[in-house]
Amino acid sequence: MASPETSHAARYPAGAAAFPHRDLIALSGLPPHELLFLLDEAEQWVDFNRGAAKHANALAGLTIINAFFENSTRTLLSFEIAGKRLGADVVNMHAAQSSVKKGETLIDTALTLNAMRADAIVIRHAASGAVGLIAGKVDCPVLNAGDGSHEHPTQGLLDALTIRHWLRIKGREEFNGLRVTICGDVLHSRVARSNIAALTALGAQVRVCAPPALMPAQIEALGAEPFADFDAALDCAEVVMMLRLQQERMQGQFIPSPREYRHLYGLTLKRLARAEPDALVMHPGPMNRGVEIDSQVADLAGRSAITRQVELGVAIRMACLEVLTRRQRGVAGWS
Secondary structure, X not given: OOOOOOOHHHHOOOHHHHOOOOOEOOOOOOOHHHHHHHHHHHHHHHHHHOOOOOOOOOOOOOEEEEEEOOOOOHHHHHHHHHHHHOOOEEEEEEHHHOHHHHOOOHHHHHHHHHHOOOOEEEEEEOOOOHHHHHHOOOOOOEEEEEEOOOEOHHHHHHHHHHHHHHHHHOOOOOOOOOEEEEXXXXXXXXXXXXXXXXXXXXXXXXXXXXXXXXXXXXHHHHOOEEEXXXXXXXXXXXXXXXXXXOHHHOOOOOXXXXXXXXXXXXXXXXXXXXXOOOOEEEOOOOOOEOOOEOHHHHOOOOOEOHHHHHHHHHHHHHHHHHHHOHHHHOOOOOO
16 A cells, blocks of 8 residues: 655656646546646645644735636635635636626636736636636636536545545555445536546546436446446445536436435435445535435435535645646746
Protein backbone atom coordinates (compact mmCIF):
# COMPACT_ATOMS: atom_id res chain seq x y z
CA MET A 1 0.00 0.00 0.00
CA ALA A 2 1.31 3.44 -0.94
CA SER A 3 1.71 5.87 1.93
CA PRO A 4 -0.20 9.18 1.95
CA GLU A 5 3.23 10.76 2.20
CA THR A 6 4.45 9.19 -1.06
CA SER A 7 6.71 11.78 -2.69
CA HIS A 8 5.09 14.04 -5.25
CA ALA A 9 7.83 13.21 -7.73
CA ALA A 10 6.73 9.58 -7.69
CA ARG A 11 3.05 10.46 -8.17
CA TYR A 12 3.15 13.15 -10.88
CA PRO A 13 5.49 15.53 -12.74
CA ALA A 14 6.84 18.67 -11.10
CA GLY A 15 5.57 22.19 -11.65
CA ALA A 16 3.06 23.04 -14.35
CA ALA A 17 3.46 19.59 -15.90
CA ALA A 18 1.49 18.20 -12.95
CA PHE A 19 -1.62 19.97 -14.27
CA PRO A 20 -0.88 21.68 -17.59
CA HIS A 21 -4.41 22.92 -18.31
CA ARG A 22 -5.57 26.53 -18.08
CA ASP A 23 -9.17 25.52 -17.37
CA LEU A 24 -11.07 22.78 -15.56
CA ILE A 25 -13.99 21.94 -17.83
CA ALA A 26 -14.24 18.16 -17.40
CA LEU A 27 -12.60 15.19 -15.71
CA SER A 28 -13.06 12.94 -18.72
CA GLY A 29 -9.70 12.33 -20.34
CA LEU A 30 -7.60 13.50 -17.41
CA PRO A 31 -4.88 10.97 -16.54
CA PRO A 32 -4.71 9.55 -13.01
CA HIS A 33 -1.67 11.63 -12.02
CA GLU A 34 -3.51 14.89 -12.74
CA LEU A 35 -6.50 13.79 -10.66
CA LEU A 36 -4.21 12.71 -7.81
CA PHE A 37 -2.38 16.03 -8.00
CA LEU A 38 -5.60 17.98 -7.42
CA LEU A 39 -6.65 15.63 -4.60
CA ASP A 40 -3.27 16.03 -2.93
CA GLU A 41 -3.38 19.82 -3.30
CA ALA A 42 -6.74 19.84 -1.55
CA GLU A 43 -5.42 18.07 1.55
CA GLN A 44 -3.68 21.17 2.90
CA TRP A 45 -6.96 23.09 2.65
CA VAL A 46 -8.87 20.36 4.50
CA ASP A 47 -6.62 20.93 7.52
CA PHE A 48 -6.71 24.70 6.99
CA ASN A 49 -10.52 24.80 6.99
CA ARG A 50 -10.63 22.93 10.28
CA GLY A 51 -8.46 25.53 11.99
CA ALA A 52 -9.59 28.60 13.89
CA ALA A 53 -8.32 31.19 11.40
CA LYS A 54 -9.66 30.50 7.93
CA HIS A 55 -8.08 33.23 5.83
CA ALA A 56 -5.12 32.87 3.48
CA ASN A 57 -3.55 35.41 1.15
CA ALA A 58 -2.72 33.06 -1.73
CA LEU A 59 -5.14 34.85 -4.07
CA ALA A 60 -4.93 38.32 -2.53
CA GLY A 61 -5.52 40.99 -5.17
CA LEU A 62 -7.23 38.60 -7.59
CA THR A 63 -10.87 38.85 -8.67
CA ILE A 64 -13.03 35.75 -9.14
CA ILE A 65 -16.42 35.95 -10.82
CA ASN A 66 -18.96 33.24 -10.02
CA ALA A 67 -21.22 33.43 -13.08
CA PHE A 68 -24.18 31.17 -12.34
CA PHE A 69 -26.65 31.10 -15.22
CA GLU A 70 -28.45 28.26 -13.44
CA ASN A 71 -29.77 28.48 -9.90
CA SER A 72 -27.61 26.98 -7.19
CA THR A 73 -27.17 27.28 -3.47
CA ARG A 74 -24.66 24.66 -2.36
CA THR A 75 -22.17 24.95 -5.22
CA LEU A 76 -22.28 28.75 -5.35
CA LEU A 77 -21.81 29.06 -1.60
CA SER A 78 -18.95 26.54 -1.68
CA PHE A 79 -17.10 28.41 -4.43
CA GLU A 80 -17.70 31.76 -2.72
CA ILE A 81 -16.31 30.51 0.58
CA ALA A 82 -13.36 28.91 -1.24
CA GLY A 83 -12.43 32.12 -3.02
CA LYS A 84 -12.78 34.31 0.05
CA ARG A 85 -10.77 31.97 2.26
CA LEU A 86 -7.96 32.23 -0.30
CA GLY A 87 -8.08 36.03 -0.02
CA ALA A 88 -9.61 36.78 -3.42
CA ASP A 89 -12.26 39.38 -4.19
CA VAL A 90 -15.33 37.31 -5.13
CA VAL A 91 -18.24 38.63 -7.18
CA ASN A 92 -21.39 36.55 -7.70
CA MET A 93 -23.45 36.98 -10.86
CA HIS A 94 -26.86 35.34 -10.53
CA ALA A 95 -28.89 34.18 -13.50
CA ALA A 96 -31.93 36.20 -12.45
CA GLN A 97 -29.85 39.38 -12.55
CA SER A 98 -28.01 38.55 -15.77
CA SER A 99 -28.36 40.45 -19.03
CA VAL A 100 -28.96 37.04 -20.61
CA LYS A 101 -32.49 37.44 -19.25
CA LYS A 102 -32.73 40.58 -21.38
CA GLY A 103 -31.77 38.79 -24.58
CA GLU A 104 -27.98 39.08 -24.53
CA THR A 105 -26.24 36.14 -26.19
CA LEU A 106 -23.95 33.85 -24.26
CA ILE A 107 -20.99 34.97 -26.38
CA ASP A 108 -21.69 38.64 -25.63
CA THR A 109 -21.91 37.82 -21.93
CA ALA A 110 -18.56 36.03 -22.17
CA LEU A 111 -16.97 39.01 -23.87
CA THR A 112 -18.40 41.31 -21.20
CA LEU A 113 -16.99 39.18 -18.41
CA ASN A 114 -13.63 39.08 -20.18
CA ALA A 115 -13.56 42.86 -20.49
CA MET A 116 -13.82 43.11 -16.71
CA ARG A 117 -10.42 41.37 -16.50
CA ALA A 118 -11.35 38.76 -13.94
CA ASP A 119 -8.54 36.47 -12.85
CA ALA A 120 -10.78 33.38 -12.86
CA ILE A 121 -14.40 32.70 -13.77
CA VAL A 122 -16.52 29.94 -12.26
CA ILE A 123 -19.46 29.11 -14.50
CA ARG A 124 -22.64 27.10 -14.04
CA HIS A 125 -25.00 26.78 -16.99
CA ALA A 126 -28.04 24.70 -17.89
CA ALA A 127 -26.72 23.88 -21.37
CA SER A 128 -24.13 21.16 -21.92
CA GLY A 129 -21.03 22.62 -23.55
CA ALA A 130 -21.80 26.24 -22.60
CA VAL A 131 -18.89 26.46 -20.15
CA GLY A 132 -16.42 25.22 -22.75
CA LEU A 133 -17.80 27.75 -25.22
CA ILE A 134 -17.27 30.62 -22.78
CA ALA A 135 -13.79 29.35 -21.88
CA GLY A 136 -12.79 29.75 -25.53
CA LYS A 137 -13.77 33.43 -25.48
CA VAL A 138 -12.04 34.64 -22.31
CA ASP A 139 -8.41 35.17 -21.30
CA CYS A 140 -8.50 33.79 -17.77
CA PRO A 141 -8.96 30.31 -16.25
CA VAL A 142 -12.50 28.95 -16.28
CA LEU A 143 -13.86 26.39 -13.81
CA ASN A 144 -16.95 24.39 -14.69
CA ALA A 145 -19.44 24.41 -11.82
CA GLY A 146 -21.82 22.21 -13.79
CA ASP A 147 -23.02 22.44 -17.40
CA GLY A 148 -26.27 20.76 -18.35
CA SER A 149 -25.93 17.00 -18.13
CA HIS A 150 -22.28 17.11 -19.28
CA GLU A 151 -19.99 17.30 -16.23
CA HIS A 152 -19.51 18.75 -12.76
CA PRO A 153 -15.75 18.26 -12.27
CA THR A 154 -15.29 19.69 -8.78
CA GLN A 155 -18.12 17.47 -7.53
CA GLY A 156 -16.37 14.45 -9.01
CA LEU A 157 -13.12 15.50 -7.33
CA LEU A 158 -14.68 16.11 -3.93
CA ASP A 159 -16.40 12.74 -4.11
CA ALA A 160 -13.07 11.07 -4.93
CA LEU A 161 -11.46 12.91 -2.02
CA THR A 162 -14.25 11.80 0.31
CA ILE A 163 -13.78 8.19 -0.76
CA ARG A 164 -10.00 8.43 -0.36
CA HIS A 165 -10.35 9.72 3.21
CA TRP A 166 -12.64 6.76 3.96
CA LEU A 167 -10.21 4.33 2.35
CA ARG A 168 -7.35 5.65 4.48
CA ILE A 169 -9.38 5.07 7.64
CA LYS A 170 -9.68 1.46 6.47
CA GLY A 171 -5.93 1.27 5.89
CA ARG A 172 -6.14 1.48 2.11
CA GLU A 173 -4.73 4.11 -0.23
CA GLU A 174 -5.51 2.91 -3.74
CA PHE A 175 -8.81 3.02 -5.59
CA ASN A 176 -7.87 -0.09 -7.58
CA GLY A 177 -10.67 -2.65 -7.48
CA LEU A 178 -12.96 -0.47 -5.35
CA ARG A 179 -16.58 -1.39 -6.07
CA VAL A 180 -18.75 1.71 -6.48
CA THR A 181 -22.49 1.71 -7.25
CA ILE A 182 -24.12 4.91 -8.53
CA CYS A 183 -27.92 4.83 -8.65
CA GLY A 184 -30.56 7.28 -9.75
CA ASP A 185 -31.24 9.64 -12.62
CA VAL A 186 -28.03 8.85 -14.49
CA LEU A 187 -29.37 10.19 -17.79
CA HIS A 188 -29.51 13.79 -16.60
CA SER A 189 -26.65 13.62 -14.10
CA ARG A 190 -23.45 15.56 -14.75
CA VAL A 191 -22.31 14.35 -11.32
CA ALA A 192 -22.51 10.74 -12.48
CA ARG A 193 -20.43 11.47 -15.57
CA SER A 194 -17.69 13.24 -13.63
CA ASN A 195 -17.62 10.48 -11.02
CA ILE A 196 -17.45 7.74 -13.63
CA ALA A 197 -14.57 9.54 -15.36
CA ALA A 198 -12.58 10.14 -12.18
CA LEU A 199 -13.20 6.85 -10.40
CA THR A 200 -12.58 4.61 -13.39
CA ALA A 201 -9.38 6.52 -14.20
CA LEU A 202 -8.23 5.88 -10.63
CA GLY A 203 -8.94 2.17 -10.93
CA ALA A 204 -12.38 1.72 -9.37
CA GLN A 205 -15.06 -0.60 -10.73
CA VAL A 206 -18.15 1.55 -11.29
CA ARG A 207 -21.68 0.20 -11.63
CA VAL A 208 -24.54 2.50 -12.60
CA CYS A 209 -28.17 1.66 -11.90
CA ALA A 210 -31.28 3.40 -13.20
CA PRO A 211 -34.68 2.71 -14.70
CA PRO A 212 -34.26 1.99 -18.43
CA ALA A 213 -35.66 5.42 -19.34
CA LEU A 214 -33.04 7.12 -17.16
CA MET A 215 -30.02 5.11 -18.33
CA PRO A 216 -27.91 6.80 -21.02
CA ALA A 217 -27.30 4.86 -24.20
CA GLN A 218 -23.87 3.27 -24.51
CA ILE A 219 -22.99 3.99 -20.88
CA GLU A 220 -20.45 1.16 -21.15
CA ALA A 221 -18.34 3.42 -23.36
CA LEU A 222 -17.71 5.58 -20.29
CA GLY A 223 -16.32 2.59 -18.42
CA ALA A 224 -19.33 1.83 -16.22
CA GLU A 225 -21.35 -1.38 -15.96
CA PRO A 226 -25.11 -0.76 -16.29
CA PHE A 227 -27.79 -2.35 -14.09
CA ALA A 228 -31.56 -2.05 -14.07
CA ASP A 229 -31.92 -4.12 -10.87
CA PHE A 230 -30.80 -2.06 -7.88
CA ASP A 231 -30.52 -5.07 -5.60
CA ALA A 232 -28.11 -6.75 -8.01
CA ALA A 233 -26.11 -3.53 -8.40
CA LEU A 234 -25.67 -3.35 -4.62
CA ASP A 235 -24.18 -6.81 -4.19
CA CYS A 236 -20.73 -6.43 -2.58
CA ALA A 237 -20.69 -2.67 -3.24
CA GLU A 238 -18.20 -0.78 -1.06
CA VAL A 239 -19.48 2.70 -1.94
CA VAL A 240 -23.11 3.56 -2.72
CA MET A 241 -23.78 6.94 -4.31
CA MET A 242 -27.39 8.04 -4.76
CA LEU A 243 -28.60 10.63 -7.26
CA ARG A 244 -31.80 12.64 -7.13
CA LEU A 245 -34.48 12.67 -9.80
CA GLN A 246 -33.87 15.84 -11.81
CA GLN A 247 -37.48 16.66 -12.60
CA GLU A 248 -36.48 20.08 -13.91
CA ARG A 249 -34.60 18.43 -16.80
CA MET A 250 -37.25 15.89 -17.68
CA GLN A 251 -39.47 16.46 -20.68
CA GLY A 252 -42.10 13.76 -20.48
CA GLN A 253 -42.85 10.81 -18.22
CA PHE A 254 -39.65 8.99 -17.22
CA ILE A 255 -40.98 7.13 -14.16
CA PRO A 256 -44.48 5.92 -13.21
CA SER A 257 -44.46 7.85 -9.91
CA PRO A 258 -42.06 8.86 -7.11
CA ARG A 259 -43.64 6.17 -4.93
CA GLU A 260 -42.94 3.45 -7.50
CA TYR A 261 -39.44 4.81 -8.03
CA ARG A 262 -38.71 4.60 -4.30
CA HIS A 263 -39.96 1.02 -4.22
CA LEU A 264 -37.53 -0.04 -6.96
CA TYR A 265 -34.61 2.35 -6.59
CA GLY A 266 -34.79 3.96 -3.15
CA LEU A 267 -31.96 3.26 -0.71
CA THR A 268 -33.43 1.84 2.48
CA LEU A 269 -31.67 0.19 5.41
CA LYS A 270 -32.92 -3.20 4.21
CA ARG A 271 -31.58 -2.61 0.70
CA LEU A 272 -28.26 -1.21 1.96
CA ALA A 273 -27.70 -4.55 3.73
CA ARG A 274 -26.97 -6.08 0.30
CA ALA A 275 -23.81 -3.98 0.08
CA GLU A 276 -20.68 -4.54 2.13
CA PRO A 277 -21.32 -4.23 5.92
CA ASP A 278 -19.37 -0.96 6.16
CA ALA A 279 -20.28 0.43 2.72
CA LEU A 280 -19.98 4.20 2.44
CA VAL A 281 -23.18 6.11 1.60
CA MET A 282 -22.90 9.26 -0.53
CA HIS A 283 -25.20 11.81 -2.16
CA PRO A 284 -24.19 15.02 -4.00
CA GLY A 285 -27.30 16.84 -2.78
CA PRO A 286 -29.83 18.21 -2.62
CA MET A 287 -31.53 15.07 -1.35
CA ASN A 288 -35.12 14.04 -1.86
CA ARG A 289 -35.57 12.20 1.42
CA GLY A 290 -38.05 9.40 1.16
CA VAL A 291 -37.59 9.12 -2.61
CA GLU A 292 -34.06 8.10 -3.61
CA ILE A 293 -32.82 7.79 -0.03
CA ASP A 294 -34.47 7.24 3.34
CA SER A 295 -33.61 9.53 6.24
CA GLN A 296 -32.43 6.55 8.28
CA VAL A 297 -29.77 5.92 5.64
CA ALA A 298 -28.89 9.56 4.94
CA ASP A 299 -28.22 10.13 8.63
CA LEU A 300 -26.57 6.79 9.33
CA ALA A 301 -23.72 7.47 11.74
CA GLY A 302 -20.37 6.13 10.63
CA ARG A 303 -21.67 5.21 7.18
CA SER A 304 -23.12 8.36 5.63
CA ALA A 305 -20.53 10.78 4.18
CA ILE A 306 -23.02 13.36 2.90
CA THR A 307 -21.99 16.22 5.20
CA ARG A 308 -18.32 15.24 4.76
CA GLN A 309 -18.77 15.69 1.01
CA VAL A 310 -19.90 19.26 1.60
CA GLU A 311 -16.92 19.97 3.86
CA LEU A 312 -14.37 18.54 1.43
CA GLY A 313 -16.00 20.40 -1.44
CA VAL A 314 -14.69 23.70 -0.11
CA ALA A 315 -11.15 22.29 0.08
CA ILE A 316 -11.31 20.90 -3.48
CA ARG A 317 -12.54 24.22 -4.85
CA MET A 318 -9.82 26.10 -2.99
CA ALA A 319 -7.24 23.75 -4.52
CA CYS A 320 -8.62 24.19 -8.04
CA LEU A 321 -8.73 27.99 -7.79
CA GLU A 322 -5.23 28.13 -6.35
CA VAL A 323 -3.73 25.78 -8.96
CA LEU A 324 -5.38 27.38 -11.98
CA THR A 325 -4.23 30.88 -11.00
CA ARG A 326 -0.57 29.96 -10.44
CA ARG A 327 0.51 31.26 -13.85
CA GLN A 328 -1.01 34.70 -13.24
CA ARG A 329 0.62 34.84 -9.84
CA GLY A 330 4.04 33.83 -11.15
CA VAL A 331 4.38 30.78 -8.93
CA ALA A 332 7.77 29.17 -9.46
CA GLY A 333 7.61 26.44 -12.10
CA TRP A 334 4.22 27.60 -13.40
CA SER A 335 5.07 30.63 -15.53
